[in-house]
Each structure stands twice: as C-alpha cells, then as structure tokens.
Amino acid sequence: MYKVALGLTSGVGDVTTRQLISYCGSAAAVFKTPKGKLLKVPGIGPKTAEALLNKENIAEAEKECELAQKQNIHILFYTDPAYPSRLKNITDAPALLYFKxxxxxxxxxxxxxxxxxxxxxxxxxxxxxxxxxxxxxxxxxxxxxxxxxxxxxxxxxxxxxxxxxxxxxxxxxxxxxxxxxxxxxxxxxxxxxxxxxxxxxxxxxxxxxxxxxxxxxxxxxxxxxxxxxxxxxxxxxxxxxxxxxxxxxxxxxxxxxxxxxxxxxxxxxxxxxxxxxxxxxxxxLNWDQQAAPAKSKHTDQYEQLDEDSKKIVNLLQQNKEMLMDDLSWKAQIPVSKLASLLLTLELQGLLKALPGKKFTLS
The missing domain is CATH 3.40.50.450 (Rossmann fold)
Structure with a gap:
C-alpha cells in the first residue's frame, strides 16, 4: 500500500522514490518520517514533503491495491524479488509495475x-x-x-x-x-x-x-x-x-x-x-557457452559474507566502480546501514573507497 502511495504523491517520480527508500529504509518509513528529515533527502523540497504527509494518498493507494486484488493484477515495487532484475538496473526504470x-x-x-x-x-x-x-x-x-x-x-x-x-x-x-x-x-x-x-x-x-x-x-x-x-x-x-x-x-x-x-x-x-x-x-549472447565463472581471489571470504554484503560485492563485480547512493538503491540497503557494511568490507580487504564516495573491488 505505501509503495503504491509513493507513486500517487505529487512531485515523487521514479528517481525520487528510490532516493526516499534509500534514505528512509522502506516505503512505510517514508510516510512516518518528519518533514524536517524529509527535507534533507536530495530532491525533496517543501511542496513534496508536504505532499508526503497527506494521508489522502495512502487512502487512494489502499483502494488501488483492493482493485488490483479483485482483478488479479500484481503490483510490483522495484524492491520486490519478482520485479524484473534487468529492468531494475536502468536509471529510468519504473519504481512500480502492474503485472497480470x-x-x-x-x-x-x-x-x-x-x-x-x-x-x-x-x-x-x-x-x-x-x-x-x-x-x-x-x-x-x-x-x-x-x-x-x-x-x-x-x-x-x-x-x-x-x-x-x-x-x-x-x-x-x-x-x-x-x-x-x-x-x-x-x-x-x-x-x-x-x-x-x-x-x-x-x-x-x-x-x-x-x-x-x-x-x-x-x-x-x-x-x-x-x-x-x-x-x-x-x-x-x-x-x-x-x-x-x-x-x-x-x-x-x-x-x-x-x-x-x-x-x-x-x-x-x-x-x-x-x-x-x-x-x-x-x-x-553466448547461449552455447555454459562456462563456470572464474574463481575470485576472495572466493572463500565471499562465502562467509551476509546477504547484504554479497549484494554489494555482486554489484561491484558488474560495475567497475559505483557511487554510494547508487549502491544503496540498487542493493536496497539504507545509506545508514550501507556505510557500516562498506567500512567492514574495506577492512576485510574486499573493496576500497575512492574519492567522491565511490567504491570498487580490491
């Protein structure tokens, strides 16, 4: 319901939705965050913050969810496992999809x-x-x-x-x-x-x-x-x-x-x-090749990581270097938690920090 409500909020587009989730941790948390803290999120101005505090959006979202259920339509938020992973990795991907x-x-x-x-x-x-x-x-x-x-x-x-x-x-x-x-x-x-x-x-x-x-x-x-x-x-x-x-x-x-x-x-x-x-x-597309992935020098360490840390490493394997904010929304890890995980991975020698809040694998 809260995920749908974000899409119904004036001034909140797909990119802003990802920013809000990144900073607040979840869609539900966004609507419980005080205005002062919302204004600290990049891209959120006074009008958008006020719109997020409007309870009418939540009521309308509830009706939308009920209608979807009646018509056997699945609403997929970009954090859901069933959301297309290929689509998730493009910058202008829809935050919300309707699937039947x-x-x-x-x-x-x-x-x-x-x-x-x-x-x-x-x-x-x-x-x-x-x-x-x-x-x-x-x-x-x-x-x-x-x-x-x-x-x-x-x-x-x-x-x-x-x-x-x-x-x-x-x-x-x-x-x-x-x-x-x-x-x-x-x-x-x-x-x-x-x-x-x-x-x-x-x-x-x-x-x-x-x-x-x-x-x-x-x-x-x-x-x-x-x-x-x-x-x-x-x-x-x-x-x-x-x-x-x-x-x-x-x-x-x-x-x-x-x-x-x-x-x-x-x-x-x-x-x-x-x-x-x-x-x-x-x-x-190499459909005729089923080669096993090359073994990394950090394979043994990787196997010992928790799921969130593995997400970070996997993303950095796919992208040579990434900004902290990009890592946050693609891995679906709040910035506050991500900072601690990145520091731990750096101390373990798995990644290194670059200027401008960028990170890459060691």
Whole structure:
C-alpha cells in the first residue's frame, strides 16, 4: 500500500522514490518520517514533503491495491524479488509495475521482437520463424508491445509454439489496446502475461507508447527489429536498447521496401547486428557457452559474507566502480546501514573507497 502511495504523491517520480527508500529504509518509513528529515533527502523540497504527509494518498493507494486484488493484477515495487532484475538496473526504470499473468519476468533468456504496425506477409513469416526457432531453447520469454503488425505476430507465434510471451502496454493492465487483441492477451496470461507502469483504468495516450518502449528494451537481453520504416516506435526501442547496452538485431530487407528502410539503416549505421537466424543470438549472447565463472581471489571470504554484503560485492563485480547512493538503491540497503557494511568490507580487504564516495573491488 505505501509503495503504491509513493507513486500517487505529487512531485515523487521514479528517481525520487528510490532516493526516499534509500534514505528512509522502506516505503512505510517514508510516510512516518518528519518533514524536517524529509527535507534533507536530495530532491525533496517543501511542496513534496508536504505532499508526503497527506494521508489522502495512502487512502487512494489502499483502494488501488483492493482493485488490483479483485482483478488479479500484481503490483510490483522495484524492491520486490519478482520485479524484473534487468529492468531494475536502468536509471529510468519504473519504481512500480502492474503485472497480470504467470510469466517469469526474470527468465534466463528474454528476447524482444518488435517492428512496424504495417507488417508485410514476409515480416510476419520471419517473425513466426524467429519464435519457432526460439522454442527449441529452454527458459525463453518473448516480449513485444501487443500492437498491430509485428508485435501481435510475435505474440501469436509464441502462443502457437508454446513459448511464454509478455505484452508491455501503454495503458492500465485492465485495458487492452487495441481492443481487437483482447482474446490474444487473455491467452497470453496463462503462461506469459501483460506488464505496464500505468495505473489500473489508465487509457492509452500518445506519450505513453514511447515511454513503454524503454520497458521493452530494458527487460530484454536483446531486441530484434523485424520490419521498420525510417521512423516509428521500433526504431525508438532500438535506440533505447543501444543506450542500455542491449544487443540489437535487425532483419535486412529489400532496398526499395519502405518497411525495411529502418532495419537497413540500423545495420548501415552499426546500430544493429544483421539478423539471419536465431544462431546469431546464440553466438552474440553466448547461449552455447555454459562456462563456470572464474574463481575470485576472495572466493572463500565471499562465502562467509551476509546477504547484504554479497549484494554489494555482486554489484561491484558488474560495475567497475559505483557511487554510494547508487549502491544503496540498487542493493536496497539504507545509506545508514550501507556505510557500516562498506567500512567492514574495506577492512576485510574486499573493496576500497575512492574519492567522491565511490567504491570498487580490491
């Protein structure tokens, strides 16, 4: 309830939410923190502090939670274990997600398949072929945007070949758009599902579509653009994916086909790898390699650490160096507790402090 209330509070966005959790320790603690202490949190001004003290937000959040329960919609806060871990690590990730279905949002392999709404028979055929090839691999989740064209072709192919598929929506989880895809969306919930950052009852709006594309890119290991014009949502998704350091692939097409101009441009500008089959994914994503991780010189010490300390070490293994605030919100450890853990790890020789409140592994 308190997690939802944060999202309903005026002046509190996704980044501010993470700052508040980092400094206060939990969503519930935020609403119990005195105004004076709230004002010490970076990004919190008098208006936002006053808004956090407004009890109406909590009452509205309670109604939202009750509605979600009635409609079998799961509300995922970014600190929840079921929240997509790939998405959590991007700077503009939604603090709150609404999920309907049974998909594992942290599947071992997550591939986004996107493209034009005006798909050609060739584009639909290639999309089906991609999903059919993916069905041979375990723990695959196919992601798309539930739109006309390539998106819905990907979802339908996934249903046909029994691959879990996730539709990322630009509306509330209870409003399927376009409405003609309601039956497909209902089938997707059985092994896949529907995901959105928008409140229940939210109708689709133009600005929501580009925003949802960052979720498609952020939740995936790779994005495949099957067909795309020179402008459009698929190219936005590809651009965002590149910014998130995700692998991007594009299916090449006829030079005189408008629906292939975007794909050919991505390949020409080195913003996408050429896609000739799922074998390309296997190669670039190392699906055929199951090598054991190299043993660290601190392996024995690592095994003796508590869970919070292991989180810190794992994050620093993934990132060469990190700011204290970034460590706090990504590890979900309050700054007050984090400082003590960092000092202990430094004394143990596992990490070292750098200027500017940055830390790195020793």
């Amino acid at each position: 279905g049974n998909a594992d949002l942290n599947s071992e392999k997550i591939i986004a398949v996107v493209g034009t709404r005006k798909a050609t028979p060739y584009g639909k055929h290639v999309t089906e072929q991609i999903v059919q090839e993916l069905s041979a691999y375990p723990s695959v989740l196919v992601v798309s945007g539930l739109a006309y064209g390539i998106d819905i072709a990907a979802h339908k192919a996934a249903l046909q070949y029994k691959v879990p598929t996730l539709g990322v929506m630009a509306s509330g989880a209870d409003i399927v758009y376009p409405s003609g895809h309601k039956n497909t969306a209902a089938q997707m919930e059985e092994s896949g599902g529907l995901l959105t950052e928008y409140r229940i009852g939210t109708k689709p709006d133009a600005p929501y579509f580009p925003a949802r594309n960052r979720i498609i890119a952020g939740i995936s290991d790779a994005v495949i653009v099957v067909e795309a014009a020179i402008t459009g949502g698929a190219l936005i998704t590809a651009e965002i994916a590149n910014g998130y350091n995700r692998d991007v692939f594009a299916v090449p097409g006829n030079l005189d086909a408008p629906c292939s101009e975007g794909c050919n441009m991505l390949i020409r500008n080195h913003k996408a790898n050429i896609f000739t089959g799922v074998k390309d994914l296997v190669y670039y």
